[in-house]
Amino acid sequence: MDLYKACGDLVNQVPSGQVTTYGSVAKALGNHIARRAVGVVMNTYGPPLKMPCHRVVYAGGGLGGFAYGLPKKMKMLAAENVYENNGKIADFENILFTDFKTNYPLKKARKEQLALAKKVNLKDSKKLPNYVLGLDASYNGTKAYGAGVLFDIKKNEPVKTYRVETKINFPYVPSYLGYREIPIYKKIIDQVNEPVILMVDGNGILHPYGFGIASHLGVLLNMPSIGVAKSKFCGELASMPTELGKSQPIILDKKEIGKALKTSARAKPIYVSPGHDISMASALKIVIKTARLKLPEPTRLAHIEATEMRRSDL
DNA sequence: GCGACAG
DNA sequence: ATCTTGTCGC
Numbered sequence: 001m002d003l004y005k006a007c008g009d010l011v012n013q014v015p016s017g018q019v020t021t022y023g024s025v026a027k028a029l030g031n032h033i034a035r036r037a038v039g040v041v042m043n044t045y046g047p048p049l050k051m052p053c054h055r056v057v058y059a060g061g062g063l064g065g066f067a068y069g070l071p072k073k074m075k076m077l078a079a080e081n082v083y084e085n086n087g088k089i090a091d092f093e094n095i096l097f098t099d100f101k102t103n104y105p106l107k108k109a110r111k112e113q114l115a116l117a118k119k120v121n122l123k124d125s126k127k128l129p130n131y132v133l134g135l136d137a138s139y140n141g142t143k144a145y146g147a148g149v150l151f152d153i154k155k156n157e158p159v160k161t162y163r164v165e166t167k168i169n170f171p172y173v174p175s176y177l178g179y180r181e182i183p184i185y186k187k188i189i190d191q192v193n194e195p196v197i198l199m200v201d202g203n204g205i206l207h208p209y210g211f212g213i214a215s216h217l218g219v220l221l222n223m224p225s226i227g228v229a230k231s232k233f234c235g236e237l238a239s240m241p242t243e244l245g246k247s248q249p250i251i252l253d254k255k256e257i258g259k260a261l262k263t264s265a266r267a268k269p270i271y272v273s274p275g276h277d278i279s280m281a282s283a284l285k286i287v288i289k290t291a292r293l294k295l296p297e298p299t300r301l302a303h304i305e306a307t308e309m310r311r312s313d314l
Numbered sequence: 315g316c317g318a319c320a321g
Numbered sequence: 322a323t324c325t326t327g328t329c330g331c
Contacts (some may be wrong), residue, residue: 031321137321139322172322174319181321202320212320233320266331271320 001179002169003029004142007041007106007123008049011056016080018097019089021059027098030106037171043067044141055082085300095233102112109176110209117211119219125277128224129195130154132290134298135185136201144168145313146184147305150192151290151298158301162188163309174233175209177202185217197278197286198225199298204275206250206258208234218276225275226283232260232271232306242271245288259284264294 010028014020014288023057026034042053046310054076057064062086066073074084133148164187171179185200204227212233215238235252237260247259249272258273259285274283290296292311295303 035320137322173321174321177321206318227320229320232321253317 001038001109003105003173003179004041004045004049004169006102007038007171008045008051010100010102011053013100014052014055014097014314016052016055017082018095019055019057019077019082019092020097022056024096024098024100025056028100028102028104030102030104030108031110031173031176033067034106034171034173037173039065041171044103045083051149055080055097057089057092059106061088063089092117095125103271106152106173106176109179111218113176113178113209113211116216116219117209120210120215120275122205122274122279123277124279124282125224128199128282129279131159131190131194131196131276132199132226132286132298133189134199134296134300134302135188136183136302136306137184138303138310139168139192140310140314142167142169144181144184145306145309146181146188147190147302147309148185148192149208149298149301149305150194150196151301153286153289156290156297157295161301161305162191163305164188165309167311173189175207178213180212181213182217182220186221189221189223196223198223198275199286199290199296200275201227201229201232201299201303203227203258203271206233206252206271206273207234208252210257212273212275214273214275215278217274222239222277224277226278227258227271227273227275227288228287228296229271229273230295231268239314247272247284261287263288263296265289267294287299 071278204214214227235250260269
């Protein structure tokens with residue numbers, strides 16, 4: 001699914017003499033939550049996709065942003081008889097275009113997530129592997145650098161590092177992270193021969209639809225997986241964990257969807273949730289066992305590696 | 315201005 | 322995720 005192209009196809013429908021909003025384009029993509037992603041897409045990928053970014057403005061009629069500067073945006077709009085009035089688009093309500101032709105790609109994606117979410121298994125698979133594969137990605141525009149760190153649980157040490165580079169076609173949209181990063185991780189996992197537990201930078205079932213990237217990846221590849229996030233995506237926690245190595249449940253709709261785990265005395269807790277083919281208890285146990293600093297070693301090392309790959313490639 | 319939506 | 326030096330504190 002190429003959401004960059006889908007975004008370009010929508011913005012190209014806005015006629016000269018009219019404007020639309022970031023949120024309207026997002027709704028046409030299938031979810032208003034993608035409004036910020038629309039701005040990011042135009043800013044980062046607008047030129048190659050050739051879309052009239054200058055016709056996209058804020059919901060209240062504010063001017064919005066422009067990669068080449070606001071004066072240029074206003075000049076281009078003026079050439080189409082669209083003018084500014086005190087920092088707002090004149091006659092905004094009457095020249096607002098929202099009548100997009102679309103097949104709502106994000107609605108399709110959500111439907112797919114909901115179907116796949118039914119396959120999530122939260123019990124431990126017969127025999128959990130002795131290895132963890134920590135996964136993380138770093139970005140420069142449309143280019144992604146992915147790293148996987150194979151980690152021996154018993155010996156408590158990294159064994160091998162995998163690296164991949166790939167083009168991506170999906171922006172970061174909250175609750176759709178899998179569609180952006182799974183293609184990267186698949187390329188890494190293809191090279192791994194040992195049975196592993198996937199440890200992903202992101203969430204498992206700690207997700208508004210119970211289907212974060214760790215669950216998504218685990219179900220698609222039929223592998224046990226764990227999600228480890230640095231901030232809370234959703235749900236409520238009764239109290240903050242204070243003691244090192246202790247956790248507090250995160251509740252959503254009266255169900256426990258994850259744990260806030262204190263792994264460092266001074267840092268904020270991390271958020272652990274099972275992805276697939278693993279229990280909450282085992283997911284937590286493995287994260288605790290592999291954590292020396294704030295983040296568990298497999299993801300921490302993968303993060304360092306992915307960042308280094310990007311920097312050395314500049 | 316506040317709160318906040320993983321990466 | 323990315324843009325970014327030094328600095329405070331355990």
